[in-house]
Amino acid sequence: MNILVTGGTGYIGSHTCVSLLEAGHSVVIADNLSNSRKETVNKIKEITNRDVLFHEIDVSNKDQVKKLFSNNKFDGVIHFAGYKAVGESLDLPISYYSNNLFSTIFLAEACINYGVRRFVFSSSATVYGDNQAPFKETMKLLPTTNPYGSTKEMSERILTDVAKANSSFSVSILRYFNPIGAHQSGLIGEIPKGHPNNLMPYITNVAKGKFDKLFVFGNDYSTLDGTGVRDYIHVMDLAEGHVKALESIDSGVEVFNLGTGQGTSVLQLLKAFEQANGLEIPYEIVERRPGDIATCFADTTKAEKHLCWKAKRGIFEMCRDAWRFETQYTD
Numbered sequence: 456m457n458i459l460v461t462g463g464t465g466y467i468g469s470h471t472c473v474s475l476l477e478a479g480h481s482v483v484i485a486d487n488l489s490n491s492r493k494e495t496v497n498k499i500k501e502i503t504n505r506d507v508l509f510h511e512i513d514v515s516n517k518d519q520v521k522k523l524f525s526n527n528k529f530d531g532v533i534h535f536a537g538y539k540a541v542g543e544s545l546d547l548p549i550s551y552y553s554n555n556l557f558s559t560i561f562l563a564e565a566c567i568n569y570g571v572r573r574f575v576f577s578s579s580a581t582v583y584g585d586n587q588a589p590f591k592e593t594m595k596l597l598p599t600t601n602p603y604g605s606t607k608e609m610s611e612r613i614l615t616d617v618a619k620a621n622s623s624f625s626v627s628i629l630r631y632f633n634p635i636g637a638h639q640s641g642l643i644g645e646i647p648k649g650h651p652n653n654l655m656p657y658i659t660n661v662a663k664g665k666f667d668k669l670f671v672f673g674n675d676y677s678t679l680d681g682t683g684v685r686d687y688i689h690v691m692d693l694a695e696g697h698v699k700a701l702e703s704i705d706s707g708v709e710v711f712n713l714g715t716g717q718g719t720s721v722l723q724l725l726k727a728f729e730q731a732n733g734l735e736i737p738y739e740i741v742e743r744r745p746g747d748i749a750t751c752f753a754d755t756t757k758a759e760k761h762l763c764w765k766a767k768r769g770i771f772e773m774c775r776d777a778w779r780f781e782t783q784y785t786d
């Protein structure tokens with residue numbers, strides 16, 4: 456299939472392009488490079504030995520989306536493009552709502568107008584709010600505490616309504632848990648901008664000496680060691696989940712959790728990183744961070760059954776691959 460990957464030079468998008476190409480699909484990337492670099496396209500080509508088309512466009516711009524669809528014939532769209540920093544979304548709600556919602560609306564509209572049936576959407580476990588883990592796709596979604604989370608919940612609703620009204624449009628909504636790690640080549644990975652919000656880029660920045668120590672936000676949660684528990688998933692497992700989801704799209708809308716089903720605490724991840732890479736990471740326990748929940752991990756039964764997909768890489772591999780990318784990557 457010829458697949459449009461929006462946000463394809465970004466972290467998850469670039470790894471998914473590799474998996475798509477390795478599965479025999481063709482890839483057209485649309486990215487405005489607001490949080491990524493054009494040289495990633497060459498890295499994807501280098502890893503896969505395949506050609507990739509790249510368009511530097513803004514997918515929240517209706518005219519640019521229309522032009523892209525009129526000049527290409529797509530069999531499916533995987534929509535990663537969007538802003539993703541929770542904290543920033545509280546300061547810039549208009550940017551977040553307009554970028555994340557207009558892109559979804561205009562891409563869905565173009566799919567209807569140009570007869571593209573398959574649409575895969577990047578959602579997030581954040582839509583479960585503070586439900587009790589493990590999170591199941593059938594759970595009632597709880598209000599999120601930030602505009603970023605709201606854009607994911609609203610995009611899910613928009614796509615569901617569009618699919619209901621158009622039997623020729625089918626959607627797979629993927630709720631990601633916590634992707635970390637990098638491609639084993641060390642050529643592509645997560646390039647965090649500014650102060651990292653997520654744990655792994657924070658740890659690798661401390662390991663690199665950019666920060667003195669890691670601040671651990673709270674050790675009084677009701678978890679095994681008091682620190683927050685998350686479901687970390689290797690980005691290549693996540694990428695492979697997208698290929699399965701795209702290929703298995705049938706009709707209507709399906710929602711899938713993409714996680715490992717295993718919870719890992721902040722201190723457990725820190726220790727795993729130290730052991731996997733022979734490094735020591737200084738840390739300090741500080742106050743809880745507002746909005747953080749104690750425990751978040753997936754029930755992965757549905758993805759395993761319907762997509763025949765299961766994450767297979769472990770926490771050490773995630774830590775090793777994340778660090779390999781950091782040490783090979785130059786600003």
Ligand SMILES: NC(=O)c1ccc[n+]([C@@H]2O[C@H](COP(=O)([O-])OP(=O)(O)OC[C@H]3O[C@@H](n4cnc5c(N)ncnc54)[C@H](O)[C@@H]3O)[C@@H](O)[C@H]2O)c1
Nearest residue numbers: 462465466467486487488489490491513514536537577579
């Ligand atoms: N990384 C995570 O932990 C995580 C978790 C859950 C969901 N998600 C979602 O997955 C998707 C991909 O996340 P990521 O971590 O790869 O982020 P990323 O920032 O690395 O990638 C997003 C890409 O989209 C591009 N982009 C943004 N707005 C655009 C626009 N209007 N037009 C064209 N390109 C645009 C950026 O330049 C970037 O290359 C996002 O929608 C994000 O919300 C990410």
